[in-house]
Amino acid sequence: MVLVEDAVIVNTLVRQALTAAQEVMGENGLNAVLRSSNLGRFIGNMPPDDLNPGVKASEYARLNEAIEAFYGRGGRGMLKRIGKASFQYAVREQAALLGIAGVALKVLPQRQRIKFILNSLVNALKKTNPQVNAWVDESEGKIALVEATCAICNGRTSNTPICFLFIGSIAEAVRWATGVDFEIRETHCRAKGDEYCRFEVGEPLA
Numbered sequence: 001m002v003l004v005e006d007a008v009i010v011n012t013l014v015r016q017a018l019t020a021a022q023e024v025m026g027e028n029g030l031n032a033v034l035r036s037s038n039l040g041r042f043i044g045n046m047p048p049d050d051l052n053p054g055v056k057a058s059e060y061a062r063l064n065e066a067i068e069a070f071y072g073r074g075g076r077g078m079l080k081r082i083g084k085a086s087f088q089y090a091v092r093e094q095a096a097l098l099g100i101a102g103v104a105l106k107v108l109p110q111r112q113r114i115k116f117i118l119n120s121l122v123n124a125l126k127k128t129n130p131q132v133n134a135w136v137d138e139s140e141g142k143i144a145l146v147e148a149t150c151a152i153c154n155g156r157t158s159n160t161p162i163c164f165l166f167i168g169s170i171a172e173a174v175r176w177a178t179g180v181d182f183e184i185r186e187t188h189c190r191a192k193g194d195e196y197c198r199f200e201v202g203e204p205l206a
């Protein structure tokens, strides 16, 4: 098991999240958050687009915490929007890494499409960072993405699940694969003492 303080995240993923955050929050908003969370080194200086583990998971957790605090009640919605923009960036810039380049999903049933994209996310995470422990779970009839090494809640505690950015990314991924908006629920979160974070694909949203 990776100790919380040794956990890392690869540059390209943080670059993707920061680019998405800047798109959603604007440059001034992002810079204010970076300053308030002691991450000023990223101001005007995104991590490079490579797979080196240049950022601590705890720093990524701090960024998420700071965005939530900065926007108060709107923080969760903001993080989900950043997560969505983050997945869109990955589709544009990292289709090969995601393993989705040239894939024809239209011929598959909806459930298969959802499984395909969640497996693609898991594989990309594992391929880029050997620390990552993640899988797709179908044990309760539902399809869920589970990660025992989630960086968003690294070292954080909460009574309720807090990985809103990840929820946004998964929601956008499922929408990309199916053309439909589905409810994504975080049923387990390490921040509340669970062994992993579990994101379940619920019902389609009307």
Ligand SMILES: [Zn+2]
Pocket: 150, 151, 152, 153, 154, 162, 163, 189, 190, 191, 197
């Ligand atoms: Zn989490």
